[in-house]
Amino acid sequence: MKRPEGFKGFSIMSIGQVISLIGSSMTQFGIGIWIWQTTGNATPFSIVASLFFIPNLIFSPFAGALIDRWPKKKALILPDLAAGIITILTLILLKTNNLTLWFLYIASFVSGIFNAFQWPAYSVTISIMLKKEEYGRANGLFSLTESGPMVIAPIVAGALLPIIKLDGIMIIDIITFIFAVGAVLWVIIPDVRKEVTEKVSLFKDAIFGFHYIFKRKPLLYLLLIFLGVNFFSGLYSTLIAPMILAKTNNNAVFLGMIESSFGIGGIAGGILMTIWGGAKKKIISLLFGILISGIGSMILGLSNVLISFLIAGSIIGIAGVVANASSQAIWQFKVPPSLQGRVFSARRVVAQLVGVIPMACSGIFVDRFLTPTFFYNTTKLSSIFGQSKGGAIALLAFVAGIFE
Numbered sequence: 001m002k003r004p005e006g007f008k009g010f011s012i013m014s015i016g017q018v019i020s021l022i023g024s025s026m027t028q029f030g031i032g033i034w035i036w037q038t039t040g041n042a043t044p045f046s047i048v049a050s051l052f053f054i055p056n057l058i059f060s061p062f063a064g065a066l067i068d069r070w071p072k073k074k075a076l077i078l079p080d081l082a083a084g085i086i087t088i089l090t091l092i093l094l095k096t097n098n099l100t101l102w103f104l105y106i107a108s109f110v111s112g113i114f115n116a117f118q119w120p121a122y123s124v125t126i127s128i129m130l131k132k133e134e135y136g137r138a139n140g141l142f143s144l145t146e147s148g149p150m151v152i153a154p155i156v157a158g159a160l161l162p163i164i165k166l167d168g169i170m171i172i173d174i175i176t177f178i179f180a181v182g183a184v185l186w187v188i189i190p191d192v193r194k195e196v197t198e199k200v201s202l203f204k205d206a207i208f209g210f211h212y213i214f215k216r217k218p219l220l221y222l223l224l225i226f227l228g229v230n231f232f233s234g235l236y237s238t239l240i241a242p243m244i245l246a247k248t249n250n251n252a253v254f255l256g257m258i259e260s261s262f263g264i265g266g267i268a269g270g271i272l273m274t275i276w277g278g279a280k281k282k283i284i285s286l287l288f289g290i291l292i293s294g295i296g297s298m299i300l301g302l303s304n305v306l307i308s309f310l311i312a313g314s315i316i317g318i319a320g321v322v323a324n325a326s327s328q329a330i331w332q333f334k335v336p337p338s339l340q341g342r343v344f345s346a347r348r349v350v351a352q353l354v355g356v357i358p359m360a361c362s363g364i365f366v367d368r369f370l371t372p373t374f375f376y377n378t379t380k381l382s383s384i385f386g387q388s389k390g391g392a393i394a395l396l397a398f399v400a401g402i403f404e
Helices: 006-037 043-069 070-096 102-114 118-129 132-186 201-215 217-233 237-245 252-276 282-302 306-335 337-353 354-376 379-385 390-402
Strands: none
Touching: 006 043, 006 070, 006 102, 006 118, 006 132, 006 237, 043 070, 043 102, 043 118, 043 201, 043 237, 043 354, 070 102, 070 132, 102 118, 102 306, 118 132, 118 237, 118 282, 118 337, 118 354, 132 252, 132 306, 201 337, 217 282, 217 306, 217 390, 237 252, 237 354, 237 390, 252 337, 252 354, 252 379, 282 306, 282 379, 282 390, 306 337, 337 354, 354 390, 379 390
């Protein structure tokens, strides 16, 4: 049997990744509920997210340099393998009643290191497996690897948690990662690497991407747009789960439905981009996606009933895919495949660097300032956004939407 390649091969890889990420997202869903039930605070959510993103940003330039040097399959498999090992360790600690927040913090940090390889590796793979005219469709398809699990995982995990508990969810996660690794091993990926004519240090290769971007003003300006978007979305994006749980009296089913709405929107956006490919001038569909996403964030902040949460999540999901897929197509057109590992990693660092600040501070800001100051008793703000910590997080979402 001929091994798949081209768009068919990339599609098979994407399906394997979707299956694996469904398992991972189910575990994250269950861990989120465990954290909320254990602490009742928003701060641990911010800490977990920050400890994931900080090493991801620090190691991304080095990961990009290694991706350009390594066979792409190695870079694609490494993050999945690390995630599988971390899940196994977490399961052992849970079964022996030794799972703690501190372990989750450490696990998040380690996951962030290895995850630095995943996004740039897949981005480069699109460029070397496909034709340029297929980039828009491929990025729309690849967006389904994020959106698909967001639909399925919360609903399935919310339904299964009372039956098989968190340890059963983790066992499913461990099984599913085999599909991602198997798909990568099966398909044909051209071996395109950086041509080494002289010995270059890893550090010099790591900073190459920054020099490349800063010398090309259009790419830099495009990057600064996403820097601003990521800063404001970081105000609330890691606190959606505690916001929903606080507003629904810890209803895991409602949380699953609302989180799935983001994925449903993402799937709709992915299908749209797979068929359409975006505007001829990709910057138009990119800016339109950012505008609509901001409106969705405002609706999310004002939501107090299930239907409005679902509408907001769907809008944000669709718009986010349109914006990100359009941006990705621009970068893939402008940057040669042999440089993309380093350049895309540098791009990721710059775009997300500022977003870590609100991500790290938002939980503490909600717990220590917003809630006791404006949402402890009935106030004008609480009458609009809701009571207690759920209302405080909703305010951040609304403000983020205005500035996006």
